[in-house]
Amino acid sequence: MKRFVRRAVVTAALAAVPTLFGAPAFAAATAAPTTPAAYEAEVVKLTNAQRTAHGCKASRTDARLTAAARAHSTDMVKQSFFSHTGSDGSNFVTREVRAGYPRNGAAAENIAWGYRTPQQVVTGWMNSSGHRKNILNCANTAVGVGVAYTSGGAPYWTQDFGRV
Numbered sequence: 001m002k003r004f005v006r007r008a009v010v011t012a013a014l015a016a017v018p019t020l021f022g023a024p025a026f027a028a029a030t031a032a033p034t035t036p037a038a039y040e041a042e043v044v045k046l047t048n049a050q051r052t053a054h055g056c057k058a059s060r061t062d063a064r065l066t067a068a069a070r071a072h073s074t075d076m077v078k079q080s081f082f083s084h085t086g087s088d089g090s091n092f093v094t095r096e097v098r099a100g101y102p103r104n105g106a107a108a109e110n111i112a113w114g115y116r117t118p119q120q121v122v123t124g125w126m127n128s129s130g131h132r133k134n135i136l137n138c139a140n141t142a143v144g145v146g147v148a149y150t151s152g153g154a155p156y157w158t159q160d161f162g163r164v
Contacts (some may be wrong), residue, residue: 065144
């Protein structure tokens with residue numbers, strides 16, 4: 001399965017934020033069926049395993065970042081698009097602030113689609129230099145993950161990072 005990477009600059013004050021996407025996987029997921037919340041928690045667990053293996057502390061899950069991530073994934077599914085820019089023109093900082101996260105703590109965002117399992121999406125992000133930088137940035141101390149599904153079952157993933 002091919003994966004493509006696109007970079008988008010959010011603002012001059014923010015670093016380039018990578019985007020990861022690919023055609024939906026048609027093979028059955030190897031993990032037993034589970035809830036979206038369980039998949040989100042597994043992405044956090046796998047992300048933290050990568051962080052600790054590379055010398056960072058595990059990030060704590062933040063409900064505000066989770067809300068922002070879920071809202072963005074849902075927006076992408078409902079409005080049929082894939083971008084760091086929301087259907088209303090928002091960027092990840094705006095979405096995190098809307099969810100109650102402090103503006104000065106908004107740090108980064110990873111998005112992906114078509115990965116059927118938490119392991120697949122984390123592996124995809126780790127194989128992309130920009131996404132890997134976001135995951136392994138030890139200054140990012142908080143994380144939230146959101147997954148939403150199209151009517152055909154294709155997952156859209158968002159991972160938001162914070163520093164407070």
